[in-house]
Amino acid sequence: MAESGTIDTSTVDTSTVDTSTGTTAQNGTRGVSRYVLRVIAVGYLFFLLVLPVALIVWRTFGDGLGPFVEALTSSSALHAFQVTLVVALWAVALNTVFGVGAALLLVRHDFPGKRLLGAFVDLPMAVSPVVVGLALILLYGRFSPVGGLLESWGLQIIFSTPGMVLATVFVALPLVVRSVVPVLEELGDEQEQAAHTLGASRFQTFLRITLPGIRSALAYGVVLCLARSLGEYGAVAVVSGRLVDQTQTLTLFVEERFQNFDQPAAFAAATALALLAVVTLLLTRLLRPKD
Amino acid sequence: MAIEVRDVNKSFGTTPVLRDVSVDVASGSLTALLGPSGGGKSTLLRVIAGLEHPDTGTVRISGVDATRLSPQRRNVGFVFQHYAAFKHMTVFRNVAFGLEIRKRPKDEIRRRVMELLELVHLERMADRYPSQLSGGQRQRMALARALAVEPEVLLLDEPFGALDAQVRKELRTWLRRLHDEVHVTTVFVTHDQEEAIEVADTVVVLADGAVEQVGSPSDVYDNPANPFVMRFLGPVTEIGGSLVRPHDIEISTEPRPGGDEASVTRVVRLGFEVRVELLVDGREAWAQVTRGTAEQLALAPGATVHVRPTPGARSLALTGA
Numbered sequence: 001m002a003e004s005g006t007i008d009t010s011t012v013d014t015s016t017v018d019t020s021t022g023t024t025a026q027n028g029t030r031g032v033s034r035y036v037l038r039v040i041a042v043g044y045l046f047f048l049l050v051l052p053v054a055l056i057v058w059r060t061f062g063d064g065l066g067p068f069v070e071a072l073t074s075s076s077a078l079h080a081f082q083v084t085l086v087v088a089l090w091a092v093a094l095n096t097v098f099g100v101g102a103a104l105l106l107v108r109h110d111f112p113g114k115r116l117l118g119a120f121v122d123l124p125m126a127v128s129p130v131v132v133g134l135a136l137i138l139l140y141g142r143f144s145p146v147g148g149l150l151e152s153w154g155l156q157i158i159f160s161t162p163g164m165v166l167a168t169v170f171v172a173l174p175l176v177v178r179s180v181v182p183v184l185e186e187l188g189d190e191q192e193q194a195a196h197t198l199g200a201s202r203f204q205t206f207l208r209i210t211l212p213g214i215r216s217a218l219a220y221g222v223v224l225c226l227a228r229s230l231g232e233y234g235a236v237a238v239v240s241g242r243l244v245d246q247t248q249t250l251t252l253f254v255e256e257r258f259q260n261f262d263q264p265a266a267f268a269a270a271t272a273l274a275l276l277a278v279v280t281l282l283l284t285r286l287l288r289p290k291d
Numbered sequence: 292m293a294i295e296v297r298d299v300n301k302s303f304g305t306t307p308v309l310r311d312v313s314v315d316v317a318s319g320s321l322t323a324l325l326g327p328s329g330g331g332k333s334t335l336l337r338v339i340a341g342l343e344h345p346d347t348g349t350v351r352i353s354g355v356d357a358t359r360l361s362p363q364r365r366n367v368g369f370v371f372q373h374y375a376a377f378k379h380m381t382v383f384r385n386v387a388f389g390l391e392i393r394k395r396p397k398d399e400i401r402r403r404v405m406e407l408l409e410l411v412h413l414e415r416m417a418d419r420y421p422s423q424l425s426g427g428q429r430q431r432m433a434l435a436r437a438l439a440v441e442p443e444v445l446l447l448d449e450p451f452g453a454l455d456a457q458v459r460k461e462l463r464t465w466l467r468r469l470h471d472e473v474h475v476t477t478v479f480v481t482h483d484q485e486e487a488i489e490v491a492d493t494v495v496v497l498a499d500g501a502v503e504q505v506g507s508p509s510d511v512y513d514n515p516a517n518p519f520v521m522r523f524l525g526p527v528t529e530i531g532g533s534l535v536r537p538h539d540i541e542i543s544t545e546p547r548p549g550g551d552e553a554s555v556t557r558v559v560r561l562g563f564e565v566r567v568e569l570l571v572d573g574r575e576a577w578a579q580v581t582r583g584t585a586e587q588l589a590l591a592p593g594a595t596v597h598v599r600p601t602p603g604a605r606s607l608a609l610t611g612a
Binding site: 209 | 300371373375376379392542
C-alpha cells in the first residue's frame with residue numbers, strides 16, 4: 001500500500017502518526033522511498049510531456065501574440081483548419097451513427113458473426129494508421145478496379161476529402177462503440193420492452209428511452225472520437241497526397257511548415273492543435289459517465 | 292374469454308420451455324400462473340404480451356388473433372419484476388408515457404395521470420424520479436403506468452418478487468382491492484403458493500412447461516390433480532401409501548377402522564399448533580394437531596398411537612412409490 005501511494009496525501013498523515021508510536025527507522029525508509037517514487041513520476045511526466053509542450057507554447061508566444069495570429073491567419077493555415085474541420089466533422093458524424101448502430105447490434109441482438117463484428121470493431125486499435133492508409137489506396141486508388149470505377153463516375157476518393165474521411169473514420173471507429181456498449185449492457189432491455197408494451201414503436205423507443213439512457217456515454221465517445229479525428233496524422237498523410245491548400249490538414253500543415261524551416265507557423269499551428277486537445281480533454285472530463 | 296392460449300410450444304435452443312400449453316383467462320378475472328422457477332410461467336406471460344414468440348400455437352386477446360402482433364399493438368399492460376422504471380423521467384412522465392405516445396391532448400393526460408397516481412397513492416410523488424422512490428412505490432408507479440393506456444389485460448411478472456416480506460404482504464392485499472375497483476383482466480406470475488391462493492380467483496399450476504391443473508384456489512388446494520400439485524400447494528406427508536395434508540391426519544390412542552399403528556418420535560410445539568413426528572410402518576411422517584388435541588392425547592416421544600386420514604379429507608394414492 002505505502003509503496004504505491006505516490007500521490008496519496010492521506011497515507012502521509014498516517015505515517016507521521018506511526019513514527020511517533022515507535023518503529024521510526026522502518027517508517028523513515030518507507031517515507032523516503034515514497035518521496036523518491038513521487039519525484040521519479042513527476043520528473044518522468046515533466047520531461048516527457050510538460051517540458052516539450054511548454055517549449056512549444058514558449059516558442060509560439062515568445063515574440064508576443066502578433067506572430068501567432070499572423071501565422072494562423074495565412075491562407076494556407078486557414079485552409080488547413082477548414083480541411084481538418086470538414087474531415088473531422090464527417091468522421092465524427094459517420095462514427096456516431098455507425099457506433100450507436102453497432103453497439104445496439106452487439107448488445108441487443110444475437111446473430112451469426114456477432115463475435116466477428118466485435119473483433120472487427122477493435123481492429124483499428126491494433127492496425128497502424130499508415131497501414132490503413134496504404135490499404136485504402138490499394139482499394140480506392142485510381143489504378144484499382146474499385147477506384148477506377150468510382151473515378152469514371154466522377155468520384156475521386158484518394159488524394160481527396162472522401163479518402164481522408166474514410167481514413168479518419170477507420171482509425172476512430174472503436175471509440176463510440178466501446179463507450180456505448182457497457183452502458184447499453186448495464187441499462188438492460190426491460191425499459192425498452194416496457195415502452196413497447198405501452199405502444200411505442202422501435203424508433204420511438206430508441207428516441208425516448210434508449211438514447212436518453214446512453215446520452216452521457218455517447219457524448220463522451222463523440223468527444224473522444226473528435227479528439228482522435230482532429231489529431232490523426234499517419235493514415236491521412238498517406239491517402240491525402242499532402243497537397244498544400246488542397247488536402248492539407250492541420251497536422252500535415254505543422255509537419256510541412258517544420259520541414260520548410262517555417263518554425264513560427266509550425267509552432268503556432270501545433271499550439272492551436274494542443275489547445276483544441278486540451279479543450280476536448282476538459283469536455284471528456286465533464287462528460288465522463290459518473291461512477 | 293379475455294385471453295385464449297392454444298397449444299403453445301416454445302423452446303430456447305433445444306430446451307423446451309412450454310409444451311402444448313392451453314389456458315383460458317375469463318374477462319375480469321384475477322389469475323395466477325403458479326409454479327416452480329424454470330417452470331415456464333414467465334415465458335407464458337411474455338408470450339401473451341408478445342415479448343416472446345411461440346414456436347407453434349396461437350394467442351387470442353379479446354377474441355382477436357394476436358399471435359403475430361407486436362407488443363406495441365396488443366394493448367396489454369405489463370409490469371416487470373424489477374419495475375423497468377424509466378429512470379430519466381419523473382413519476383408523472385413515466386405514467387404519462389403511453390398516453391403521450393398515443394398523442395392524447397395535454398389536459399386529458401394531466402387529468403388521467405393524476406387520477407392514476409391517486410389510485411396508487413403516489414399523488415405527492417409526481418415530480419420525483421424513480422431513484423427517489425422505495426421498491427414498493429416504484430412497483431405501484433409501474434402499475435399506474437401500465438393501467439394508463441387502459442389495457443385489455445394487465446400482466447404482472449413476479450410483481451412482488453423483489454420486495455421484502457412486509458411490503459409484499461401489503462401490496463398483495465392492495466392488488467386484490469385494486470382489482471376489485473378497476474376490474475381489468477389480470478394475470479400475474481408467482482412461485483409463492485400462498486400469494487396465489489390469497490390474491491387470485493383462478494390458479495393455473497405450471498411445471499416443466501406444461502399445465503398441471505387449473506382451478507379456484509380452494510379447488511387446487513383441496514382437490515389437487517396429481518401429487519406434484521398437492522406437494523407444491525402446501526405441506527404433505529405420507530401414510531399408508533397415500534399423500535395427505537398433515538392437518539388432515541387424525542390421531543387416536545384407540546385403534547380405528549382404516550388406521551395404522553404409529554409411534555411418536557418427536558413433539559414440537561409451534562405456538563398454537565403442534566407438529567407430531569411419527570414412525571408409521573418404519574416410514575417417517577408427521578401430523579399437525581392443535582395444542583388442545585396434543586394435551587388431551589398426552590402425546591410424548593415413545594407413545595404408541597393410531598393414525599388415519601380424517602374421513603372426507605382428500606388424499607392421493609401414490610402408485611409405485
